[in-house]
Amino acid sequence: MPQISDIGIDLGTSQVLVYARGRGIVLREPAVVAADRTNGKVLAVGAEAYKLVGRTPGNVQAIRPFRQGTISDFEMAKELIHYAVRRVSGRHFLTRPRAIVSLPTGVSETEKRAVISVLFDAGMRKTQLLEKPLAAAIGIGIHFAEPYGSMMIDMGAGASDIAVLSSSDVVVGTCTQIGGDYFDDAIIRYLRKKHNLLIGDRTAEEVKMTLGSAVPPPNELTMDVTGRNLLSGLPRTQSITNLEVYEALKDVISDFIETIQQVLEHTPPQLASDIFEDGIILTGGASQLQGLSDAIYRELRIATGVADDPATAVVVGCGRALEDTPEMRSYLHENSRYRYL
Numbered sequence: 188m189p190q191i192s193d194i195g196i197d198l199g200t201s202q203v204l205v206y207a208r209g210r211g212i213v214l215r216e217p218a219v220v221a222a223d224r225t226n227g228k229v230l231a232v233g234a235e236a237y238k239l240v241g242r243t244p245g246n247v248q249a250i251r252p253f254r255q256g257t258i259s260d261f262e263m264a265k266e267l268i269h270y271a272v273r274r275v276s277g278r279h280f281l282t283r284p285r286a287i288v289s290l291p292t293g294v295s296e297t298e299k300r301a302v303i304s305v306l307f308d309a310g311m312r313k314t315q316l317l318e319k320p321l322a323a324a325i326g327i328g329i330h331f332a333e334p335y336g337s338m339m340i341d342m343g344a345g346a347s348d349i350a351v352l353s354s355s356d357v358v359v360g361t362c363t364q365i366g367g368d369y370f371d372d373a374i375i376r377y378l379r380k381k382h383n384l385l386i387g388d389r390t391a392e393e394v395k396m397t398l399g400s401a402v403p404p405p406n407e408l409t410m411d412v413t414g415r416n417l418l419s420g421l422p423r424t425q426s427i428t429n430l431e432v433y434e435a436l437k438d439v440i441s442d443f444i445e446t447i448q449q450v451l452e453h454t455p456p457q458l459a460s461d462i463f464e465d466g467i468i469l470t471g472g473a474s475q476l477q478g479l480s481d482a483i484y485r486e487l488r489i490a491t492g493v494a495d496d497p498a499t500a501v502v503v504g505c506g507r508a509l510e511d512t513p514e515m516r517s518y519l520h521e522n523s524r525y526r527y528l
């Protein structure tokens with residue numbers, strides 16, 4: 188195992204990614220820990236644990252420690268962090284690396300300090316935190332050290348960040364739980380109500396990726412979905428259309444766009460006009476929902492685009508922020524000056 192360089196870590200609500208300086212992305216696994224319910228013993232972490240999601244026998248519990256954008260289970264978060272570092276470093280460090288880490292925005296200040304201490308125990312010499320929207324912007328090569336406004340939206344599974352960046356910081360921003368999981372849940376609710384069909388999280392996610400759309404779909408597509416018929420209690424396969432999935436998602440999408448609008452309403456006019464000129468950039472896995480940027484454009488009349496590699500932007504940004512340049516140093520501050528709405 189080669190000597191590990193400094194690393195960037197994106198701890199997401201559904202995925203954990205690690206970027207090693209000079210090597211690129213070296214780890215990308217589900218942010219899941221499987222534990223024995225009876226004694227709390229960890230059975231598997233990452234990809235192995237993900238295989239158990241929704242198929243676990245009674246005593247095995249698959250946990251996503253950051254599921255809703257906060258830390259729901261600190262012990263499991265710790266397991267996940269140790270696992271990620273161990274996987275990229277082997278057992279030993281010759282010199283202790285430095286880490287830049289992006290945590291979900293809902294994580295409290297106390298928990299942030301606890302995470303830094305976990306990383307110290309895992310072998311890091313120094314850990315600095317970088318907020319998701321800043322990391323995402325750095326990752327896709329946006330420079331925001333100048334007093335010029337850019338709007339970044341990072342849409343994950345359990346949480347999304349909407350932020351206006353300027354002068355190396357977030358000027359105004361918010362964090363919402365509307366993300367990929369919300370879309371999945373909306374699909375589950377819709378099919379239960381309309382077809383008396385109960386489907387699992389995994390199936391819902393598959394439906395979203397295959398048929399999901401944030402705008403009325405131009406032509407009809409269908410797929411067969413298997414779930415449990417709530418009336419008979421038996422498994423049943425039902426054909427569903429992309430129009431139905433759009434119906435299921437549209438309220439959640441409009442709530443999301445409303446949240447973007449609120450951020451814009453709190454944005455200083457000069458910066459808002461920069462955003463009107465340059466548009467909005469989306470990152471995060473959930474931004475890949477078909478038609479999402481279109482839906483935002485139709486509602487707000489601001490050009491909106493999805494980054495080329497949206498799900499890796501944050502970790503790449505953490506990795507780039509390790510570069511010791513005045514610009515990168517300006518993005519790493521102890522305490523952010525901005526307020527979340």
Ligand SMILES: Nc1ncnc2c1ncn2[C@@H]1O[C@H](COP(=O)(O)OP(=O)(O)O)[C@@H](O)[C@H]1O
Nearest residue numbers: 199200201202343344367368471472473475476
């Ligand atoms: N092609 C796609 N269409 C719609 N949603 C997608 C697509 N690919 C991934 N997602 C969703 O993206 C979310 C994961 O995004 P990610 O940025 O990895 O999350 P996090 O940063 O919270 O760990 C999941 O809800 C997943 O269903």
Ligand SMILES: [Mg+2]
Nearest residue numbers: 199343471472
């Ligand atoms: Mg993410």
